[in-house]
Amino acid sequence: MVLREKSEVQTIVLILLCYGLWAVLLFAPLPVPEWLTGLILIPLFTLHSSLQHECIHGHPFLKSRFNDLLAYPPLGLFLPYGRYKEMHLAHHQRASISDPVQDPESWYLTQAKWDRLNPLLRALLRFNNTLIGRMVLGPIIGIGSMIINDSKSVQAGSRYILRHWLIHGILVGFALVFIGAFGSVSVLTYCVCAYVGMSILMIRTYLEHQAHETLRGRTVIIEDKGPLRLLFLNNNLHAVHHAYPTVAWYRLPVLFRQNRERFLQMNTEYYYRSYWDIIRQYIFSAKEPVIYPLPPKSQ
Secondary structure, three states, rough: OOEEHHHHHHHHHHHHHHHHHHHHHHOOOOOOOOOOOOOOOHHHHHHHHHHHHHHHOOOEEHHHHHHHHHOOOOOOOOOOHHHHHHHHHHHHHHOOOOOOOOOOOOOOOHHHHHHHHHHHHHHHHHHHOEHHHHHHHHHHHHHHHHHHHHHHHHHOOOOOHHHHHHHHHHHHHHHHHHHHHHHHHHHHHHHHHHHHHHHHHHHHHHOOOOOOHHHHHHHHEEEOOOOOHHHOOOOOHHHHHHHOOOOOOHHHHHHHHHHHHHHHHHHHOOOOOHHHHHHHHHHHEEOOOOEOOOOOOOO
16 A cells, blocks of 8 residues: 555544544443534544545545545445545546536536426525525435436446445445444434534535636635634635645645635636635525526536
C-alpha cells in the first residue's frame, strides 16, 4: 500500500480517528449518556462521508482498491459506496454539470418530468429547494430517487447495480444487528443520527452547483473558515476541487489563496463569504427553481 504522497498521512490519521471514535462511542464501556453519544455521532457521519469523497478521488493510496476498502463500511447506512463512487465520478467526467439529463447529482428537474408530478410532490420539491427543506427532505429525496432509478436498471438486467445494493444491504443489516446487540445507543437513535449527519452534508451540496450559461460559472466557492469547512474537508472551495479533482483536501486552501482572483474570475464570482451567509439568505427561501432554467442536453 503506497501513499499518493507523504502528506497523505493526514488523511490516514483522520480515517483512523473517524473509525476509532465511532467504535469507542458505540462499543467501549464508557459512562456516556445516549443523547451525548448521538450528538457526537452526527458530525462523525458527516466527516465519514467527506472521507469517502476523498477516497473516491484517489486518496490516500495510489491503488484505488485500497482506498475503496477504507471507504466501503457504511457507517452512515443510507448510501452504497460503490454507487456513490460511480455517480460522483460521472458527475465530474460529464461536461454538463447541473444538467438534470446528464449530471447524476443534479437537483433540477426537466420540464417534462415536472409536468408529470402531482401537486403534493411539487410542493415537497419546492420546499426541498429551501435550505431547511433540503436538510429535512434532501436525504430521503436523494436516496429515494437513487433507489427508484437503480430499481429500473436492475429490472432492465443490471447485475452490477444489484450486486452493489445487495452487498450494501448485507453490511447495513449486520451493522444494525451488531449495534442493537452490543451498542451503547438504540438502533433507532443510530438511524436518526445517521440521517441528521446526512442532513448536515446537505448544507454543502445545497448550492455547490447552479445552472449557468457557462460551464465554469456552475461551481461555487465558499470562503468559510468555520467548523463546517473542517467537516466538509475544504470542499467548500468546490470550484477549486472541480478544477483539480485529484488534489487532496489539505492542499485546497493554499491552492485557492495562491490563485484567488483567478478562481473567482474562472467561476464568474459564484461566491459566498461563509456558510452562515448562505443560512441567513436561504434557510426559508429557495435559491434555485426546481425546473432546470436552461435547455437540457440529451444523453
